[in-house]
Amino acid sequence: MRVTFERRLKQPRWLSLAVPVVSVVFALVVAALVLVVTGHNPFTTYRELVDAAFLQTGSLGQTLISATPLAFTGLAAAAAFRMKLFNIGAEGQMYMGAIFGAAAGLYLGGRGGPSAFVIASMVVAGCVGGMVWALIPGILRAFFKTNEILTSLLLNYVAGYVLTYLIFESESYWRQTKGFNATTFPTGKPLPHNAIWPGWSVHVQGGLVVPLGAGFAVLAAVILWLLYSRTRFGFEARVLGDSDRAARYAGVRVRRKILAVMALSGAIAGLGGASQVGDFAHSLDGDPNGLQKQGFGYSGIVVAALGRYNPFAVVLVAFLIGGLQNAGNTLQGATFPAGLVGVIQGIILFSALGGELLIRHRVRIGRRVRKDASTAPEPAA
Amino acid sequence: MKSRKLALAVLVTAVVALVGATVGSASRTHSSSAYKVAFIYVGPHNDGGWSQAHEDGRLYVQKMLGSKVQTTYKENIAVGAQFSQTVASLVAQGYKLIFATSYGYVNKAFAAKYPQVLFEQATGTDVSKNLAEYFGAAEDTVFLSGMAAGAASKTGNIGYVVAYPIPEVIRHANAFALGAQLTHPGATVHLVWTHSWFDPSAEKKAAQSLHAAGADVLGQNVDSPAAGQFAESVGVPWVGYDSNAAKFAPKSWLTASVYNWGPYYLKRVKAAMAGTWKSGFYYGSINDGFTKLAPYGPGVSAAAKANIATYEKKIEAGTFNEFTGPLYDQSGKLRVAKGVKMQVLKGGTNSLYGMNWLVKGVVGSPKG
Numbered sequence: 213m214r215v216t217f218e219r220r221l222k223q224p225r226w227l228s229l230a231v232p233v234v235s236v237v238f239a240l241v242v243a244a245l246v247l248v249v250t251g252h253n254p255f256t257t258y259r260e261l262v263d264a265a266f267l268q269t270g271s272l273g274q275t276l277i278s279a280t281p282l283a284f285t286g287l288a289a290a291a292a293f294r295m296k297l298f299n300i301g302a303e304g305q306m307y308m309g310a311i312f313g314a315a316a317g318l319y320l321g322g323r324g325g326p327s328a329f330v331i332a333s334m335v336v337a338g339c340v341g342g343m344v345w346a347l348i349p350g351i352l353r354a355f356f357k358t359n360e361i362l363t364s365l366l367l368n369y370v371a372g373y374v375l376t377y378l379i380f381e382s383e384s385y386w387r388q389t390k391g392f393n394a395t396t397f398p399t400g401k402p403l404p405h406n407a408i409w410p411g412w413s414v415h416v417q418g419g420l421v422v423p424l425g426a427g428f429a430v431l432a433a434v435i436l437w438l439l440y441s442r443t444r445f446g447f448e449a450r451v452l453g454d455s456d457r458a459a460r461y462a463g464v465r466v467r468r469k470i471l472a473v474m475a476l477s478g479a480i481a482g483l484g485g486a487s488q489v490g491d492f493a494h495s496l497d498g499d500p501n502g503l504q505k506q507g508f509g510y511s512g513i514v515v516a517a518l519g520r521y522n523p524f525a526v527v528l529v530a531f532l533i534g535g536l537q538n539a540g541n542t543l544q545g546a547t548f549p550a551g552l553v554g555v556i557q558g559i560i561l562f563s564a565l566g567g568e569l570l571i572r573h574r575v576r577i578g579r580r581v582r583k584d585a586s587t588a589p590e591p592a593a
Numbered sequence: 594m595k596s597r598k599l600a601l602a603v604l605v606t607a608v609v610a611l612v613g614a615t616v617g618s619a620s621r622t623h624s625s626s627a628y629k630v631a632f633i634y635v636g637p638h639n640d641g642g643w644s645q646a647h648e649d650g651r652l653y654v655q656k657m658l659g660s661k662v663q664t665t666y667k668e669n670i671a672v673g674a675q676f677s678q679t680v681a682s683l684v685a686q687g688y689k690l691i692f693a694t695s696y697g698y699v700n701k702a703f704a705a706k707y708p709q710v711l712f713e714q715a716t717g718t719d720v721s722k723n724l725a726e727y728f729g730a731a732e733d734t735v736f737l738s739g740m741a742a743g744a745a746s747k748t749g750n751i752g753y754v755v756a757y758p759i760p761e762v763i764r765h766a767n768a769f770a771l772g773a774q775l776t777h778p779g780a781t782v783h784l785v786w787t788h789s790w791f792d793p794s795a796e797k798k799a800a801q802s803l804h805a806a807g808a809d810v811l812g813q814n815v816d817s818p819a820a821g822q823f824a825e826s827v828g829v830p831w832v833g834y835d836s837n838a839a840k841f842a843p844k845s846w847l848t849a850s851v852y853n854w855g856p857y858y859l860k861r862v863k864a865a866m867a868g869t870w871k872s873g874f875y876y877g878s879i880n881d882g883f884t885k886l887a888p889y890g891p892g893v894s895a896a897a898k899a900n901i902a903t904y905e906k907k908i909e910a911g912t913f914n915e916f917t918g919p920l921y922d923q924s925g926k927l928r929v930a931k932g933v934k935m936q937v938l939k940g941g942t943n944s945l946y947g948m949n950w951l952v953k954g955v956v957g958s959p960k961g
Contacts, residue, residue, distance in 0.1 A: 268685055397716070546665040
């Protein structure tokens with residue numbers, strides 16, 4: 213028997229909905245086998261998962277804590293990947309956004325300005341922080357043809373060390389140095405109250421607070437969508453992503469575009485960092501067991517891929533993956549190893565991503581490959 | 594075609610079954626009246642170090658109280674977002690007492706969000722109505738383990754792998770050096786910072802570099818046994834930390850300062866169940882069994898054992914304390930005057946919880 217993948221000429225619309233659904237169901241069936249083998253009831257496990265992620269009181273609020281940063285890093289990845297610029301550095305760009313955003317919040321908030329002004333400054337500072345960090349691999353790529361996958365990835369580690377250094381290994385502006393607690397264990401200086409981002413209270417599940425950052429993430433998605441589908445900038449970026457040479461012939465300024473897209477991607481990730489400070493931590497979280505342990509930047513790449521780089525889909529996927537992460541904390545415990553949670557999450561993500569292949573390709577199973585009109589030849593790469 | 598239809602049918606059946614069963618199982622069985630206690634670990638529950646010591650404590654509580662309590666743990670939980678999610682789900686499941694076993698998890702503001710839940714945090718200082726703090730005087734037992742290291746060293750060059758330049762770690766490095774200098778006058782303790790609590794590869798590299806620089810005994814204030822495994826491979830004695838890790842380096846193992854969290858946990862769980870739980874700052878010691886020395890390995894001589902036992906008794910009796918002056922810092926400056934004993938919390942940088950300087954004979958920077 214012979215199995216071949218053929219690129220689809222047309223991608224039917226119903227497929228782009230059916231495939232993810234079937235993929236997830238397939239994943240749940242496979243994961244159920246794993247659960248049964250390890251002695252757990254798959255039905256109660258799934259029920260618990262859904263409950264913990266979305267249904268039980270307070271769960272949506274906790275899911276948003278993961279979903280908000282994932283939306284930012286997902287959008288950051290989507291913005292760059294669309295142009296086939298593989299910015300793996302959302303993680304580090306997020307830290308830099310947090311550092312810049314926290315600096316703005318601490319400094320301007322401490323001077324007692326109006327809250328709206330302080331928060332707006334934090335947003336701008338966060339974007340700038342991420343942008344600066346993303347432009348390093350951007351410039352290297354644009355002018356020296358350095359592989360941005362490697363440079364952006366390695367800069368994540370640098371950013372992590374900078375973050376830890378500021379809180380754990382120096383008496384920096386960001387570190388709390390007053391009071392007894394400050395001498396016993398390093399922590400960030402708390403933001404003044406006018407630098408803390410407000411949330412919207414919604415009457416769901418007995419009072420859900422939607423963080424301001426979640427609003428910004430949706431806004432960023434709208435802007436990104438407009439930019440890529442309604443402007444010349446987006447068109448050129450997409451052309452460039454599809455064919456470097458074609459774009460060049462059409463007069464696209466490639467270097468400028470690379471820099472612009474990297475800056476955009478970094479700014480979104482940086483905004484996510486500012487949101488970490490303003491929405492959640494309320495100080496610069498330099499604890500190596502804190503923000504850095506979460507790996508939102510890396511999960512964001514998966515979120516972007518699952519959302520097929522469509523900004524709105526990315527936000528939706530971020531919400532679902534945020535729920536999955538949140539539920540993972542509920543599932544694991546003395547009788548349910550954390551590793552098993554990881555296996556289930558992995559199966560779901562793997563299947564969902566694997567399913568993507570089926571949207572663009574069709575599988576032929578048979579002894580011989582039939583040649584009929586509906587089959588397109590594999591285009592030359 | 595046939596096989597595709599069959600596959601489709603199987604899938605549809607599976608979906609229907611899954612959805613049906615999931616909805617159908619809505620009435621989950623909530624377990625009986627057992628008192629629910631949760632433990633939150635920053636590393637894996639079987640890390641061979643810090644988190645495992647807490648896990649041993651949890652198992653002790655479960656064993657002693659049996660069906661009267663229901664305990665669970667959450668491992669690898671990040672400070673901040675993930676901790677908040679984990680606590681929210683634990684509270685929703687009816688957990689009443691939560692031991693957060695690392696600093697930075699809980700502060701007063703966080704604890705105030707769940708007034709009906711009792712929080713206990715290891716190594717911290719923030720105390721409020723429903724947030725207690727606890728730790729043990731490991732410096733005493735680290736000092737004793739340093740004595741074992743000093744006695745085992747021929748050259749007096751001892752390596753010590755350390756995590757972060759914070760008072761807790763500096764305190765332990767100092768205590769280790771003071772112990773080593775007692776049994777090996779003039780010994781120097783060389784530090785290598787790993788900038789991580791749990792990073793086996795960095796710990797191994799640190800041990801390698803210390804050994805290459807001439808250290809003939811290794812010690813550590815990090816959580817994995819990687820330095821010990823390296824020590825075993827090059828035949829150098831090793832002092833662990835947090836947990837009895839002798840099995841990772843049976844020949845090199847000397848001893849380690851270990852925590853015995855179980856009795857404290859049992860006491861607190863019982864108090865919480867009886868409604869007599871009170872917040873506070875608890876600092877255990879050798880005397881109440883909170884800290885102790887792990888069993889000796891083959892490299893500890895009989896003379897060293899006897900010497901350590903003498904000092905252990907003196908510490909228990911309160912007639913000796915390693916952090917009683919005169920204490921000199923690295924530059925040779927007198928920091929603590931003769932006869933003055935350092936306090937746990939009071940005294941700024943001359944307190945156990947505020948120490949930011951290294952004693953004479955330690956080679957390395959207290960800034961990391």
